[in-house]
Amino acid sequence: MRHIHRNSAGELMISDLPVALLAEQFGTPLYVYSGDGFAAYYHAFCDALAGLDTVVHYALKANSSLGILALLGREGAGADIVSGGELQRCLAAGITANKIVFSGVGKSDDEIRQALAAGIGQINAESEAELRHISAIASEMGITAPVALRVNVNVDPGSHAKISTGQRSTKFGIPVADGEAASLYRQIAADPAIRPAGLAVHIGSQLTNLAPFEAAYLELLELADSLRAEGLEVPVLDLGGGLGVDYHGDGQPDFAAYGALVTRIFSNRGYRLGFEPGRAIAADNGLLLTRTHYIKQGEDKRFIIVDGAMNDLIRPTLYEAFHRIEPVLRPSKASGLADIVGPVCETGDYLGEGRDMPEIQEGELLAVFSAGAYGAVMMSTYNTRPEAAEVIVYQGKAHLLRRRRTVEELLACEENPFA
Ligand SMILES: Cc1ncc(COP(=O)(O)O)c(C=O)c1O
Incomplete structure (x- = not known):
């Protein structure tokens, strides 16, 4: 490889x-860069999840060269974006909007409008205020917005502080604690301008220890199961990115161990799983x-x-x-x-x-x-x-x-x- x-x-x-x-x-x-390497690592990531119902959105923020996007898009990858600029990059590289997830805490109205007009596959919302804006813009456009809720599971990923996003002290996600995320998800489900797309989590980047992934994923699964038990639809669990690489050694991420962990937690649970790997591929x-x-x-x-x-x-x-x-x-x-x-x-x-x-x-x-x-x-x-x-x-x-x-x-x- x-x-x-x-x-x-x-x-x-x-x-x-x-x-x-x-x-x-x-x-x-x-x-x-090695383009063959990008393609091989993308497929190694997918292969490690074989047997599960998955959709892989390459996280552009790691490396968003048009040529790399075009290459990965041709191999079947979707994309995870965090700005209108990244959306334009994907579209220019031939990744269609329905294969794109729009993440990030601070989407502008213009970016939301641009994404909805393009037919974005999924918007990951991170606050009640953002949901209000998405809902208003979708109503004004006469469409329903596919929205997943990014939750904050309060798990320390054990990574560098500046790339840790899983704790309550960070700006990311809606807390699962005290029923906050569940109540907002019910709000989404009741909003005619929004189609609930599921739940998302991303606790940080450069995780080389898999235990924090496990803690976060179990928390997410429990929330999803409880929402389903209420009769709500939770089509996708977006498990984010974060898989780390061995910078001191040969650089390779442990795709197999990560795949085994995800399989152990999610196989036969009836969810489509989304992934947003960036660093592990690039x-x-x-x-x-x-x-x-x-x-x-x-x-x-x-x-x-x-x-x-x-x-x-x-x-x-x-x-x-x-x-x-x-x-x-x-x-x-x-x-x-x-x-x-x-x-x-x-x-x-x-x-x-x-x-x-x-x-x-x-x-x-x-x-x-x-x-x-x-x-x-x-x-x-x-x-x-x-x-x-x-x-x-x-x-x-x-x-x-x-x-x-x-x-x-x-x-x-x-x-x-x-x-
Ligand atoms: C929401 C989200 N998804 C995916 C990623 C990609 O993470 P990584 O490059 O560690 O796989 C990030 C990066 O921080 C992110 O914020």
């Missing part, structure tokens, strides 16, 4: 293409390639100063996230501590800190592993650095997904009233 690998000479490859060639052709910093199928500018000896460690920075990959800065970093051409022996840092003028601008790294030469190419998720989608132009370009390798060929903008293009949407 691994499409990003080292060949017998130790050189980093995507399928049969040396990534060093891609760096030469497209420049650095550069995101490179992370391991992308690298950020960056070239070394300089080596600088610090007080107690080297600084390997590279051309990739926090504006290209903000996860280390934002979440203290770990990504393996290795030379592209030779997995040589470590020779001492180093920070791998970018050119941005912030001490927080690093791709890796305190790493045992080999000797690295000026001009040498490094690969940042497992960078396919929450990498390129979070790029900025901080320090007036045009974003990294993105390339995908699919069936032996490299394709540009996004070219690097020029500084002139960045400046073109600014006005200077004082010129």
Whole structure:
């Protein structure tokens, strides 16, 4: 299943293409993806759930390149979106609206209208106020809106605080506690402008321990069963995303263990199950390639100063996230501590800190592993650095997904009233 690998000479490859060639052709910093890997991981996720009635909506927020959406859409994936912009991306990539779930706590009226007009498959609502808006807009349009209720099960996912969404203290979902979610679901069922689509839960991202999933899913199932016992329809249980990857090791998510857990809890319970995986499909199928500018000896460690920075990959800065970093051409022996840092003028601008790294030469190419998720989608132009370009390798060929903008293009949407 691994499409990003080292060949017998130790050189980093995507399928049969040396990534060093891609760096030469497209420049650095550069995101490179394995399209075959995206497809394979999507199918591995689906296969782990075989035997259940499932629908898989790839979470765009992890990596929303048009080419990747088109590829996954062709493989059968639906999409989980969180904005009108992401809806436009899906439609442009050929994923039809009926295969799209619209998540998020802060949908604007315009976005709700846009989604309903397109024929969205499901809106996951997260507050009573949002339900009021959806209902009013659907009535005005003379249609019924398919709405699932995202619930808050108050489960700590044991992940980084900034990507944990399952606890009561977060902005996400409607509490199951004190009957709040049940009462709102009854309200949905009684609203002629809304068609109840089911219940949704998403407790956080990068879960490597499955126990919090189990706690959340059992809570959701209990609520769904009790609503059904009242005679209400609960067609879908949307179990969200969140399956983590092994950033320190080989990067692969444990699809089989997750599938076994879901099967144990939900088989023969009569629910269609929805899923919103993002990271589990995308992370391991992308690298950020960056070239070394300089080596600088610090007080107690080297600084390997590279051309990739926090504006290209903000996860280390934002979440203290770990990504393996290795030379592209030779997995040589470590020779001492180093920070791998970018050119941005912030001490927080690093791709890796305190790493045992080999000797690295000026001009040498490094690969940042497992960078396919929450990498390129979070790029900025901080320090007036045009974003990294993105390339995908699919069936032996490299394709540009996004070219690097020029500084002139960045400046073109600014006005200077004082010129
Ligand atoms: C509602 C929802 N669904 C799915 C996802 C995707 O999560 P992951 O990339 O961890 O699978 C997220 C991400 O936070 C989310 O908020």
